[in-house]
Amino acid sequence: xxxxxxKEAAARASLxxxxxxxxxxxxxxxxxxxxxxxxGEEVKKGLRIRGIPTSTRSQELAQSLxxxxxxxxxxxxxxxTVDGADEVDPxxxxxxxxxxxxxxEKIVASATRQFVIVADASKQxxxxxxxxxxxxxxxxxxxxxxKRIAALGAYVQLRTSPDGQPYVTDENNHILDCHFGxxxxxxxxxxxxxxxxxxxxxxxxxxxxxxxxxxRGTEIIQLTR
Ligand code: 5RP
Numbered sequence: 256x257x258x259x260x261x262k263e264a265a266a267r268a269s270l271x272x273x274x275x276x277x278x279x280x281x282x283x284x285x286x287x288x289x290x291x292x293x294x295g296e297e298v299k300k301g302l303r304i305r306g307i308p309t310s311t312r313s314q315e316l317a318q319s320l321x322x323x324x325x326x327x328x329x330x331x332x333x334x335x336t337v338d339g340a341d342e343v344d345p346x347x348x349x350x351x352x353x354x355x356x357x358x359x360e361k362i363v364a365s366a367t368r369q370f371v372i373v374a375d376a377s378k379q380x381x382x383x384x385x386x387x388x389x390x391x392x393x394x395x396x397x398x399x400x401x402k403r404i405a406a407l408g409a410y411v412q413l414r415t416s417p418d419g420q421p422y423v424t425d426e427n428n429h430i431l432d433c434h435f436g437x438x439x440x441x442x443x444x445x446x447x448x449x450x451x452x453x454x455x456x457x458x459x460x461x462x463x464x465x466x467x468x469x470x471r472g473t474e475i476i477q478l479t480r
Contacts, residue, residue, distance in 0.1 A: 259285075261375035261470035262339075266290040268468045268475045269337045269373045275303055278330050280363040281317055282338025283310040283356035286373050290337045295320030307333060309363050310356040311425050327366065336367040341386040341458070343378050343467050347480045348441050352389030352458030355414070358426055361456055364463045372464045376471035384438035387412070389458040390431045394421075396453025397429050403451050407444070409433040428455050 266289035273279055273294065281291050291306075291313060298304065298321060305325040308314035317324055338360055342350040349372065351357050364370045388409070392400045401411045414422040414430040421429050438444055441459055448457040467478045 258375050258377070261472070262286040262373070263289045264470035264473065264475060265373040265375065265468045266293055266337070268470070269371050270294070270297065272335050272337070272369060272371050272466070273297070273302070273304060274334070277304050277334035278325060278332065279304045279306050280333045280336025280338070280367050281306045281308045281313045282336065283313045283360060284339040284354040286339035286375070287313065287337065288316060290373060291316050291322070292320065295322050298322050305330070307363055309338065309360040310354070327362070331366055333363060333367040335369045335371060336363055337371045337373055338364070340372045340374055340378055342380045342383050343372055343374060343464070344380055344383050344441075345478070347372070347464040347467055347478060348383060349460035349464055350383050350386050350388055350458050351460050352391070352430065353386065355389070355422060355424055355430060357389055357458045358391050358424060358428070358456045361460060361463075364460060369466065370464045372467040374467065374469050376469050376476070379469050379476075382437050383441050383459070384435045387432040387434045388438070389414070390433055390448060391424055391426070391428045391455040391457070392431055393453050393455060394429050397431065400451055400453040401431055404431060404433050404448070407447060409435045426455070
């Protein structure tokens with residue numbers, strides 16, 4: 256599929272940001288998985304890095320490829336993180352969390368010097384909000400939080416797994432997918448969500464990404480902040 260080729264091309268382009276000896280954040284999702292596989296090939300060729308995965312899935316993939324791993328307990332400074340996104344606007348504000356890993360992803364991104372986004376061209380948008388905004392919530396508070404987010408103008412859905420049960424994150428929380436439509440003021444919405452008790456984290460990543468690499472066919476478009 257052309258989309259998969261673009262994801263792989265963007266992931267390949269991000270390897271230029273990884274240097275020998277670095278601690279590297281490993282994102283989550285299908286595009287980040289391409290990056291992890293390509294990084295695994297570089298490790299086999301002799302690249303010495305240590306990875307910090309943003310999900311159990313990415314941890315298992317990295318381990319299966321022989322990528323040495325470390326943790327935030329051992330190391331609190333990450334040189335570069337490569338991750339995917341669901342939407343990226345011209346200011347490199349992101350919606351993330353489609354893959355359910357937004358909490359660990361945001362924590363790892365916050366400890367990262369150079370946060371690199373890799374994506375196929377469909378993720379590049381003029382304004383955020385077509386993709387439903389994932390919000391990770393404490394189960395105890397999910398109905399209350401859902402009501403409060405609905406009052407902000409969203410249609411709110413509890414994310415479910417294929418078996419119909421609520422989706423459970425790596426940190427044992429639930430996710431509300433919040434359909435806002437076009438988000439006119441992402442910065443303000445980010446603050447409103449962060450100020451809502453019961454919200455663990457939301458999928459608006461603002462002032463975090465420094466580079467976005469979009470693949471459109473064989474062309475790589477690089478945006479820098
Ligand atoms: C996971 C994420 C992913 O990076 C995002 O959903 C993009 O995934 P994909 O590369 O599969 O389109 O935020 O929580």
